[in-house]
Amino acid sequence: MPPASVRRRVMQAISFGATLRPVPLRSKAPRQTSFSRAPARRHVLLIGKFEIGVTLLAGSGSWSNLSDRNAKSAIVPVSDDDILAKVSSLPISEWSYTTERGVRHVGPMAQDFYAAFNVGEDDRHITSIDEDGVALAAIKALNARVERRDALLDAKLAAKDARIDALQRQMANLAIEVSALRRTRR
Numbered sequence: 001m002p003p004a005s006v007r008r009r010v011m012q013a014i015s016f017g018a019t020l021r022p023v024p025l026r027s028k029a030p031r032q033t034s035f036s037r038a039p040a041r042r043h044v045l046l047i048g049k050f051e052i053g054v055t056l057l058a059g060s061g062s063w064s065n066l067s068d069r070n071a072k073s074a075i076v077p078v079s080d081d082d083i084l085a086k087v088s089s090l091p092i093s094e095w096s097y098t099t100e101r102g103v104r105h106v107g108p109m110a111q112d113f114y115a116a117f118n119v120g121e122d123d124r125h126i127t128s129i130d131e132d133g134v135a136l137a138a139i140k141a142l143n144a145r146v147e148r149r150d151a152l153l154d155a156k157l158a159a160k161d162a163r164i165d166a167l168q169r170q171m172a173n174l175a176i177e178v179s180a181l182r183r184t185r186r
Contacts, residue, residue, distance in 0.1 A: 065129040083134055084141035086116040107131075 055064045069075070090113065094106050107126075114123035119130045 063128065065127075065132075067129065078133075078137055080137045080141035080144065083117075083137035087134060087138040090116050 055066075090108050092106065092108055094104055096102075096104055110120075110126050111123045113126050113130075113134075114120060117130065117134060119133075120127055
């Protein structure tokens with residue numbers, strides 16, 4: 001259990017004054033505590049230095065990662081195109097954990113992910129927020145490519161349509177001239 005001063009700060013940060021009660025974890029990992037707040041039954045897992053990073057709402061089945069701009073520092077924009085290039089060369093495999101029997105997963109190896117993007121704490125883990133960020137940047141790059149190609153194709157199509165219209169007008173004029181010539185020959 002974290003020291004009382006840390007628990008007190010965490011409780012205030014999470015609940016804004018609401019009462020929280022520690023819930024024991026079934027983990028043997030050191031320094032892990034979970035807090036629950038009635039009636040929403042919001043569970044917060046505190047790991048390591050007791051920083052709040054993820055929440056799990058009761059019954060939701062998915063983590064919510066802390067992503068508040070105010071909780072971040074050293075914010076630097078990324079190049080979506082560079083991210084896409086790295087994703088394109090990232091090996092993706094189907095695999096099982098050595099501790100799981102019959103359960104298959106799909107994804108990159110942490111070592112490859114870390115080598116490509118240099119994010120996260122180490123080259124043995126991939127955080128979902130980093131995978132999500134990489135995926136969103138790659139999607140943005142793909143969308144920009146599609147929009148550029150659409151604009152190029154639209155411009156080419158408009159030019160071809162204009163050329164077809166001009167040719168059709170020429171053919172109509174030629175048809176009129178041929179018809180006039182035939183009438184004068186008779």
